[in-house]
Amino acid sequence: MSTRRLIVEPRGLASTRLKLLVPVASVIAALIVAGIFLLLTGESPVEVYAKMLDASFGSQRGIAETMISATPLILTGVAAAIAFKMQVWNIGGEGQFLMGAIFSAGIAIWLGDGFPATVMIPAVVIAGGLGGAFWAAVSAIPRVYLGTNEIITTLMLNFIAINFVNFLIFGSSSPWRDSAVATFPTGRPIPDAARLPEFFFRLDVGIFIAIVLAIIAWYLMGKTRWGFAVRVAGDSTDTARYAGISVPRKILGVFLLSGAFAGFAGGLFVSGPVGALDPRSLILNLGFTGIIVAALARLNLIAIIPVAVLMGALNNSGPALQSIGVPTATVSMLQGAILLFAVAGEFLIENRIRRPESVTVAANPEPETA
Amino acid sequence: MSTSNGEPLAVELRNVDKAFYGVKANDNVSFELARGEVHALLGENGAGKSTLCSILAGLYRPDAGEMWFEGKPALFKTPKDALAAGVGMVYQHFRLVSNLTVAENLALGHHDQGVRLDQKELARAAEELGERYDLAVDPTARIWQLSVGEQQRVEILKLLYRDAKILILDEPTAVLTPQEGQALFKTMRQLAGEGRSIIFVSHKLDEVKQVSDRVTVLRNGKTVGGVATKDADARELARMMVGRDLELPTRSASAPPGEVMFSVSDVRVLSDRGLEAVRGVSFEVRAGEIVGIAGVSGNGQRELAQGLVGLRRLTAGRVEIDGEDVTSDTVLERIDKGLAYVPQSRLGMGLAPGLTTEENLALKAFRRPPYSRGRTLVASAFRDEGARQIEQYDIRGVRPGLPIRLLSGGNLQKALLAREVELEPKVLILRSPTRGLDVGATEAVRNQILAEGVRGTAVLLISEDLDELMALADRLLVIYEGEIVGEMQTEEATSERLGLLMAGQRVEESA
Numbered sequence: 101m102s103t104r105r106l107i108v109e110p111r112g113l114a115s116t117r118l119k120l121l122v123p124v125a126s127v128i129a130a131l132i133v134a135g136i137f138l139l140l141t142g143e144s145p146v147e148v149y150a151k152m153l154d155a156s157f158g159s160q161r162g163i164a165e166t167m168i169s170a171t172p173l174i175l176t177g178v179a180a181a182i183a184f185k186m187q188v189w190n191i192g193g194e195g196q197f198l199m200g201a202i203f204s205a206g207i208a209i210w211l212g213d214g215f216p217a218t219v220m221i222p223a224v225v226i227a228g229g230l231g232g233a234f235w236a237a238v239s240a241i242p243r244v245y246l247g248t249n250e251i252i253t254t255l256m257l258n259f260i261a262i263n264f265v266n267f268l269i270f271g272s273s274s275p276w277r278d279s280a281v282a283t284f285p286t287g288r289p290i291p292d293a294a295r296l297p298e299f300f301f302r303l304d305v306g307i308f309i310a311i312v313l314a315i316i317a318w319y320l321m322g323k324t325r326w327g328f329a330v331r332v333a334g335d336s337t338d339t340a341r342y343a344g345i346s347v348p349r350k351i352l353g354v355f356l357l358s359g360a361f362a363g364f365a366g367g368l369f370v371s372g373p374v375g376a377l378d379p380r381s382l383i384l385n386l387g388f389t390g391i392i393v394a395a396l397a398r399l400n401l402i403a404i405i406p407v408a409v410l411m412g413a414l415n416n417s418g419p420a421l422q423s424i425g426v427p428t429a430t431v432s433m434l435q436g437a438i439l440l441f442a443v444a445g446e447f448l449i450e451n452r453i454r455r456p457e458s459v460t461v462a463a464n465p466e467p468e469t470a
Numbered sequence: 471m472s473t474s475n476g477e478p479l480a481v482e483l484r485n486v487d488k489a490f491y492g493v494k495a496n497d498n499v500s501f502e503l504a505r506g507e508v509h510a511l512l513g514e515n516g517a518g519k520s521t522l523c524s525i526l527a528g529l530y531r532p533d534a535g536e537m538w539f540e541g542k543p544a545l546f547k548t549p550k551d552a553l554a555a556g557v558g559m560v561y562q563h564f565r566l567v568s569n570l571t572v573a574e575n576l577a578l579g580h581h582d583q584g585v586r587l588d589q590k591e592l593a594r595a596a597e598e599l600g601e602r603y604d605l606a607v608d609p610t611a612r613i614w615q616l617s618v619g620e621q622q623r624v625e626i627l628k629l630l631y632r633d634a635k636i637l638i639l640d641e642p643t644a645v646l647t648p649q650e651g652q653a654l655f656k657t658m659r660q661l662a663g664e665g666r667s668i669i670f671v672s673h674k675l676d677e678v679k680q681v682s683d684r685v686t687v688l689r690n691g692k693t694v695g696g697v698a699t700k701d702a703d704a705r706e707l708a709r710m711m712v713g714r715d716l717e718l719p720t721r722s723a724s725a726p727p728g729e730v731m732f733s734v735s736d737v738r739v740l741s742d743r744g745l746e747a748v749r750g751v752s753f754e755v756r757a758g759e760i761v762g763i764a765g766v767s768g769n770g771q772r773e774l775a776q777g778l779v780g781l782r783r784l785t786a787g788r789v790e791i792d793g794e795d796v797t798s799d800t801v802l803e804r805i806d807k808g809l810a811y812v813p814q815s816r817l818g819m820g821l822a823p824g825l826t827t828e829e830n831l832a833l834k835a836f837r838r839p840p841y842s843r844g845r846t847l848v849a850s851a852f853r854d855e856g857a858r859q860i861e862q863y864d865i866r867g868v869r870p871g872l873p874i875r876l877l878s879g880g881n882l883q884k885a886l887l888a889r890e891v892e893l894e895p896k897v898l899i900l901r902s903p904t905r906g907l908d909v910g911a912t913e914a915v916r917n918q919i920l921a922e923g924v925r926g927t928a929v930l931l932i933s934e935d936l937d938e939l940m941a942l943a944d945r946l947l948v949i950y951e952g953e954i955v956g957e958m959q960t961e962e963a964t965s966e967r968l969g970l971l972m973a974g975q976r977v978e979e980s981a
Contacts, residue, residue, distance in 0.1 A: 323849075325842050332833065335822040341781060342811070342819045343833045344802030 114449045122449050123396055126441035127410070133441075134434045138426075148426055155420030156413035164301035168373050170412030172197070174310040175365035176390025177397065177404040178317045179232070183358035185321065185399050186334035188351055192239060192254025193362040194387030195261030196232035200363025202265065202276070203231025204370045205377035208290035209275050220294040224371040225309065225364060232363015233356040235261060240355035244348045250355070258387070265379050276377040287376030296372045306372040311405060313364055317357075318401035330354055362387055389415070392439045398446070411435065478541030480505045480636055480667040481526060481557070486535030488521050495521040496532070497691040503636065508658055508668045510682035510699070512675070512711055514908045516878070518691040519671045520562075523638045526669070527559035528552030556635035560625040560642060568614040572596055572607050572624050576631045599630050603657050618768055619650045626657070637661065638669040643677055647766055648936070648969035655681040673711070675704050687711055712909045719916045720941040721760065721923070721960075727944070728757035730793075731928035732897040737787030739770070739777035746785070747773035749952040755897065755928035760919065762943030762960070763932040766972050770952035771932045772814070775901050778930075779811045780804045792896050805834055808896030812886055812903055816879070820886045823875035827868045828856030831889050863888035864914065880911025887918050898922055899930045904938055916942060936965050950974045 135145030156166045176193045183190035190196075207227040208220060215223075239253040268274045270285050278288040296304035321327040333340035333350045340347050365386065374381045393411050397403035414435060418428040481503040488496040496518045503509050511519045524530045525537070528546030537544055539555060546552040549559075566575050573592035593609035600606040605623040613621060622642060629637050639658075643651040658668050658681055672678055678685055679699060686696040687710040694710045732755040741747035747770040755761045765771055776782035778789055780801040788797050791807050799807070813819040821830045832841045832852055840851035860868050865884045867877045874885065883903065890898060903919065904912040919942055923929050933939050939946060939960075946963050948956040948971040956971040 323847055325837060325845050325847060328829070328832075328836050328847055331825065331829075332822045335824040336818070338815075338819045339822045339833070341801065342779075342813065344800065344805050 119398065119449060122445040123398065123407075123442055126396070126445045127438055129441045130434060130437035133437050134430070137433065138430070143426055147424070148421065148430065151420055151424055151426075152414070152417035152431075155417040161301045162416070164303040166409065166413045166416045167303050167307050168412070169416045170409040171306045171310045171372065172365035172369045172386045173389055173393050173408035173411050173415075174314050174405055175361050175368070176387050177393030177408050178314050178390075178401055179358045179361035179365070179387075180391045180394035181397065181399040181401055181404060182317055182321060182354060182361070184394060186330055186351065186354040188243075188355050188358065189251045190236065190239070190254050190355060190358045191251060191391060192236065192257050192359070192387070193390045194385065195254070195258035196235045196359040196362035197366040197369075197387040197390075198261040198265050198382060199235035200228035200230075200232040200366030201370045201377055201382050202261075202268065202366075203234075203363065204228040204367035205276055205287065205290055208294035208371065209288060211291070211294075213291045213293070215291075215293060217293045217297075220291065221296065221371065224290070224294050225367050228363045228365075228367015228370070229360035230363065232366065233360040235363070236355050236359020240352055240359070243355065244352050262383055265377065265382065269377065269379050278376070287374075287378035289376045290371065294371050295375055296368065302373060304372040306368040309368060310365070313361065314401055314405055317361065320357075321401065326353070362390065365390075384415070389435065392435055392442075395439060396442045398449075477505060479503060479538070480540065482538040483522070483525070484536040484538070486522070486525060486532045486537070488518075488525060488530060488532050490521075494691050496525070499535075499688070499691070499693050501686055501693065502696070503667050503669060504684075505667055506662050506665045507683040508662045508670055508681055510678040510685045511669055511671045511688065512673065512678050512685050512707060513688035514673055514711060516690075516908055517688040517711075519688055520640055521691075522688070523559060523640055523669060523671060526552070526636075527557055527638055529559075553629075553632055553634065556633065557638070558629035558632060558634035558636070559638040560622065560629065560640060562640045562644065564621050564625055566613045566621060566624060569612060571610050571612050572616075572627075573609040575613060575624055576609075576628055578628075595631060596627060599627050603627075603630065603660060604653060605630075605657060618645045618766060619647070622646070622654075630661075634666070636667045636669070638671070640671045641673075642670070643672065643674065644934075645767055647972045648965045649973060651677070675707055675711075678707070679704060689713055718909070718913055718941065719920060721920055721944065727759035728926065730754045731757040731791070732930065733788075733790040733793075734778065735788045737774070737777060737789065738785045739773040739782055740785055741770075741773055747952050748777060750787070751949070751952070751954055752787075753947055753954065753957075755930055757896075757928055758923055758926045759945065760923045760929040760931055760943045762939035762946045763930065763949050763954075764936060764939050764946055764968050764972060765932075765934065765949035767934050769949050769972075771901065771934075771949060773952075774949070775811070775813070775899055775932055778899060779809060805893070808893075810890035810893050810895035810898045812883075812890055812898070812900040814901040814905065816882045816886055817875055821874055821882060824873045826856075826871060827860065827865065827874045827877065827885055828852045830874045830885060831856050831859050831892070833889060834893060835889075859885075859888050859892065863918075878911075880907045880914075883907055883911060883915055884918075887915060891918060891922060895927055897928045897930070899932070901932045902934060903931070904935065905933075936968055940965075948972055 131149065138145045138148055156162055176197060179193050179196065180190065204224040204227045208224050211220060211223060235257060238257055239250050242248040242253065243250040268276045269287055273279065276287055278286045296306045298304045321330065329345045330350050332343060333345055333347045337347050369382065370377060389411055393404055393407050397407040414431050418431040421430055422428055479502050483499060483501040486496050486499045487494060499518065499522055501522060511522065513519045521530065525532050528549045528551050531547065544555070546555065546557070567578065573589055573596050576596055577587055577592055596609035605627055607616065607620050607623050613624065616624065622645065626637070642654060646654065658670065662668055670682055682699045684696060685699050685702055685707065687694040687707065689711060735752045737748055737751045738746060739748035751774060753761065763771065773782060777784050780799060784797060788795060790796065791809055794807065796804050796807055817823045822833060829852065832855065835841055836847065840848060840855060842848060863884050865881050865888065867881055874882065887903065900919065904915050907915065919929060919931065931939065931943055940963060943960050946958055946960055946968070947954050948968060950972060951974065955974065
């Protein structure tokens with residue numbers, strides 16, 4: 101009897117080339133699979149992809165729009181990545197993003213017109229972070245002190261936040277709602293001084309704030325004592341306890357920081373392209389997409405920046421597809437396919453698959469003499 | 471293939487290969503087991519003994535090679551196949567269901583007895599087998615109520631209940647007192663006398679000499695040789711096992727110990743189950759003294775060590791380091807006051823498995839210079855200090871960026887101990903520091919412990935390995951069910967005396 105099975109074994113240390121190759125290959129594989137679907141629905145994948153590429157990068161305006169879409173994704177990606185590194189499964193980026201948006205718009209409206217931009221912009225950005233951290237705390241505190249499952253609580257809190265935003269605008273006459281518009285409820289525009297200055301078509305300085313914040317997160321996690329302790333605790337809680345690291349405090353800190361980053365994204369989106377707490381412009385799954393960004397960047401806080409640009413380009417190209425009669429949902433399908441391939445690719449980074457060297461087990465019916 | 475008297479061999483393996491993660495655990499191994507013999511499999515940890523046994527027991531399938539069973543080619547796909555053919559194994563970690571009774575455990579996985587479980591019949595069978603083979607255990611007792619030695623008997627009874635013809639015992643004496651070990655050997659001889667074959671895995675030469683008929687020695691996954699035990703010379707076996715002549719370091723006449731550096735009085739600690747696992751333990755360790763705590767695993771050693779370092783709350787008692795009360799201090803405060811700890815579980819507690827060796831070497835000192843300046847880490851210190859310690863403590867297999875979990879057990883322990891020693895502690899607590907290490911690493915670790923004693927550290931060595939305790943400790947304490955039941959200078963200790971104490975029998979002290 102002989103067996104011929106492929107052997108799967110842990111790889112140990114994957115090369116940098118491989119770590120780069122696998123995400124790129126995941127994207128390509130996703131494009132191919134989505135292309136097959138497009139063919140089945142009678143579309144030409146080449147034409148669709150060309151249109152998407154053109155919409156995202158084919159013009160200066162397209163590039164500006166892509167970067168606008170990328171800005172919140174950088175921050176929600178960082179939010180997901182720092183939590184996941186610590187084995188804190190915060191999938192509440194969506195809710196924390198919206199809570200950040202509520203806080204940002206709220207402070208801008210509350211402060212009103214009397215303040216210069218040098219006060220207003222820091223205020224909206226910080227308020228966004230506080231809002232996200234507050235919403236994360238609702239999950240984080242019971243997680244740390246009562247051991248509740250944060251996957252469930254953060255997920256549920258997303259829906260509460262979504263409904264709360266809808267309530268503020270559609271269901272109540274809250275200060276966030278624009279009282280001047282009687283026809284269809286919209287968010288009240290925030291004061292101009294709270295708006296981020298635009299410098300390239302509609303692209304505002306939020307992109308730089310996002311990149312700087314991502315770099316700060318990278319520094320905090322990789323280059324500080326606190327970050328080291330977090331990495332130890334994320335790797336093994338028993339080891340952290342043994343080394344005198346307070347694990348509950350680290351979990352709490354990371355959880356709140358993660359929420360703050362999602363909240364920053366909300367704040368920058370409100371004070372950047374949207375300019376109001378407007379449900380239709382804000383509830384775009386930017387928090388959820390951040391999880392895809394983090395996974396595709398393999399939780400590398402710097403790699404998140406280019407990955408967010410890619411995902412931003414995809415998001416941005418959706419509307420353009422409608423002009424050629426292809427549903428916008430194609431973009432969601434592509435994003436889903438990319439995530440699936442990236443997760444599957446992770447297995448190839450961790451493991452190696454090889455053919456066994458010739459294997460025969462008890463194959464010889466005639467025993468040799470020893 | 472058959473023996474000289476024409477009877478087929480019970481089992482034969484020819485040219486078996488088995489690799490894990492690209493490392494050959496068994497490399498062209500051949501092995502013959504005759505009917506009615508006790509066959510010792512001798513080798514260091516990592517030599518491939520357990521892999522070979524697991525292949526025989528159907529747990530692993532070989533990558534290449536042949537397996538013959540009672541003269542016919544065979545391949546066991548699962549442990550169930552193997553057991554059906556009469557091959558059973560007692561693993562180092564028992565496969566018992568702790569909430570079930572002894573009798574119920576016997577019935578587990580035994581499907582040919584209908585729907586109804588005849589408890590009485592099972593209990594009767596267990597009792598009868600236990601009596602016949604000197605393996606008495608109460609069939610109605612639940613597994614968690616039994617001592618480790620009794621649980622092992624249940625494992626053997628399980629195999630006999632299935633009428634296994636070949637019994638594989640993987641390091642069975644590791645969890646036994648010397649006296650329990652002797653009882654097991656008697657049972658093994660009796661089983662062999664009935665024509666059953668026994669594979670006895672060990673790395674202890676004296677045991678192998680005492681109980682086995684033949685010895686096969688493995689080294690680095692290869693068979694080095696097989697000899698009849700009566701023709702084997704202990705020195706020669708040791709050389710075959712290790713590949714060179716080797717004397718493990720032992721303490722020399724020690725300098726008189728200094729001041730009391732570590733003082734523990736009437737300490738009480740609860741186990742995870744909430745039972746009192748440490749029941750009023752008191753002792754002192756002086757600077758430069760190595761004090762050993764002997765005991766069979768599970769007698770409160772884990773809870774004691776964790777209580778002393780602050781990982782587990784003391785329900786009563788007092789702990790002092792260099793005259794200072796640290797009873798209510800946190801883990802970190804105790805580290806800062808000079809308490810170092812080498813836990814038993816290296817990757818589970820002592821090291822962060824996913825971080826690099828350099829990062830692990832800084833696991834406790836990262837809060838202070840040179841590793842950090844203010845709140846910022848100094849990357850160059852991680853690199854330079856890491857390189858120095860890797861060199862100085864001979865930690866092998868390190869590559870940049872490589873997670874430490876990929877190092878071998880010996881190198882893990884060298885790194886762990888290096889980190890603790892680099893703290894220049896006043897008190898060093900170690901649990902089973904050489905467990906699972908090969909001889910070379912054992913030598914390095916023992917030397918390091920002895921050097922700490924010479925440096926003036928108060929060393930507390932908690933171990934189940936009597937040879938190690940007798941070789942290193944100045945003074946020995948024996949722990950049994952959470953209490954210190956004996957104390958003696960190492961010169962006065964014999965394994966018989968320690969064994970009796972470890973089994974809970976208070977010895978009459980002759981003055």
